[in-house]
Amino acid sequence: MKCVDDYRLRFGKRELVPIIVGGMGVDISSAELALEVARLGGIGHISDAMVPTVSDRRFKTKFTRDKFQQFKYNFENPDKSAVQFNLGQLAEATQLHVGRTMEAKRGDGMIFINCMEKLTMNAAKDTLRVRLAAGLDAGVDGITLSAGLHLNSFALMEDHARFRDAKLGIIVSSLRALQLFIRKNARLNRAPDFIVVEGPLAGGHLGFGLADWQQYDLATITAEIISWLRIEQLDIPVIAAGGIFTGSDASAYLASGVAAVQVATRFTVTSECGLPAKVRQEYFKAGEDDVEVNGISPTGYPMRMLKSSPAIGDGIRPNCEAYGYLLDGNGNCAYITAYNRELTIQPDPKRIKVLDKTCLCTQMHDFNCWTCGHYVYRLKDTSRLLTDGSYQTLSAEHVFRDYQFSVDGKVALPPII
Numbered sequence: 408m409k410c411v412d413d414y415r416l417r418f419g420k421r422e423l424v425p426i427i428v429g430g431m432g433v434d435i436s437s438a439e440l441a442l443e444v445a446r447l448g449g450i451g452h453i454s455d456a457m458v459p460t461v462s463d464r465r466f467k468t469k470f471t472r473d474k475f476q477q478f479k480y481n482f483e484n485p486d487k488s489a490v491q492f493n494l495g496q497l498a499e500a501t502q503l504h505v506g507r508t509m510e511a512k513r514g515d516g517m518i519f520i521n522c523m524e525k526l527t528m529n530a531a532k533d534t535l536r537v538r539l540a541a542g543l544d545a546g547v548d549g550i551t552l553s554a555g556l557h558l559n560s561f562a563l564m565e566d567h568a569r570f571r572d573a574k575l576g577i578i579v580s581s582l583r584a585l586q587l588f589i590r591k592n593a594r595l596n597r598a599p600d601f602i603v604v605e606g607p608l609a610g611g612h613l614g615f616g617l618a619d620w621q622q623y624d625l626a627t628i629t630a631e632i633i634s635w636l637r638i639e640q641l642d643i644p645v646i647a648a649g650g651i652f653t654g655s656d657a658s659a660y661l662a663s664g665v666a667a668v669q670v671a672t673r674f675t676v677t678s679e680c681g682l683p684a685k686v687r688q689e690y691f692k693a694g695e696d697d698v699e700v701n702g703i704s705p706t707g708y709p710m711r712m713l714k715s716s717p718a719i720g721d722g723i724r725p726n727c728e729a730y731g732y733l734l735d736g737n738g739n740c741a742y743i744t745a746y747n748r749e750l751t752i753q754p755d756p757k758r759i760k761v762l763d764k765t766c767l768c769t770q771m772h773d774f775n776c777w778t779c780g781h782y783v784y785r786l787k788d789t790s791r792l793l794t795d796g797s798y799q800t801l802s803a804e805h806v807f808r809d810y811q812f813s814v815d816g817k818v819a820l821p822p823i824i
């Protein structure tokens with residue numbers, strides 16, 4: 408029986424272990440995690456979501472404080488159109504986060520940055536152009552375009568010196584989304600270097616409808632995309648993502664013709680990931696009924712999370728003067744609308760509940776939105792229950808090696824401590 412290590416992901420002359428740890432926003436897929444995955448020969452992701460706040464945490468910069476100081480006069484105003492990012496600082500924050508990570512890289516693997524289109528930052532095109540260019544300037548090995556169709560993202564990079572040498576790929580959840588992307592970019596004569604196909608069991612935002620995500624499955628979408636690429640004679644590695652929980656799941660996908668797998672949920676309980684230790688225990692303890700797919704993200708995409716996430720129902724005041732990553736360019740965000748509606752209905756403004764939307768910037772920043780893949784409830788089977796009732800935290804190396812070498816649907820438990 409074959410295991411993942413019997414396969415390699417080929418990028419030109421480079422060969423990698425075909426395991427990619429996906430981007431997990433607002434520093435859950437931390438530099439430490441990405442570095443470990445690269446050291447082990449796979450591909451790790453960092454994320455550029457809320458990168459000024461990540462830089463503030465990592466490097467003691469003051470980007471978020473400066474932005475708040477500049478716009479605090481607007482705090483009471485429901486119209487956030489004046490709240491704009493300083494593009495110079497955005498570039499600096501990205502370069503710090505990416506550059507320092509790349510400097511620390513060891514081993515044969517690669518480090519990519521996950522870049523979400525839905526982070527419209529009140530000036531979608533300008534901020535995205537800066538984020539992409541700064542990542543390339545800072546030497547990132549590749550960029551994974553996610554959470555959006557990204558129809559113009561290649562064009563935003565086309566004049567960059569690294570446009571043709573960096574590995575650039577896209578996450579799609581349907582053949583149609585991929586076709587749109589490829590057609591739109593035909594004039595650039597630059598196909599993506601990889602395509603991540605993300606199915607409905609993934610963590611984070613889902614590229615399916617809230618009402619119909621259950622009708623789709625990763626294997627079918629992946630097979631459709633592989634066969635279309637063959638017909639079009641496009642030789643692009645396809646990477647499957649979402650619900651690949653064991654090494655055997657992964658090797659079955661590799662046997663079916665994908666070039667690599669992208670995984671995330673199993674790494675949320677590793678010591679290198681950015682989640683606080685207490686939150687990691689929530690992931691370990693989750694049962695199947697503790698997970699839901701809901702519509703509280705202001706992006707409009709469904710999101711899977713633990714039902715116990717403090718973000719659900721929390722009616723905090725919008726924090727766009729400091730953050731504002733989801734502002735649409737006209738100073739709007741679906742959470743501001745929901746919050747202001749509740750403000751007119753609920754008598755005590757200090758205890759407002761907002762059930763239909765959440766202030767995703769603040770909640771992700773504070774690790775209060777516990778997004779996870781469908782199989783989060785199996786994490787408890789990947790570790791040891793300790794005498795104090797908590798689960799033993801895993802190392803990224805342990806989880807990576809388990810994906811790489813395990814067979815027969817088995818999951819290796821960590822060494823007893």
Ligand SMILES: Cc1cc2nc3c(=O)[nH]c(=O)nc-3n(C[C@H](O)[C@H](O)[C@H](O)COP(=O)(O)O)c2cc1C
Pocket residue numbers: 428429430431432433435454456521523553554578605608609610611612648649650651669670671672673675778779780781782
């Ligand atoms: C905690 C968490 C946060 C995530 N955040 C992002 C994100 O910011 N951007 C993104 O493109 N995908 C995000 N994802 C999706 C993963 O990168 C990955 O493709 C997917 O979760 C793989 O499925 P698995 O978790 O079942 O292994 C996230 C997943 C998790 C578990």
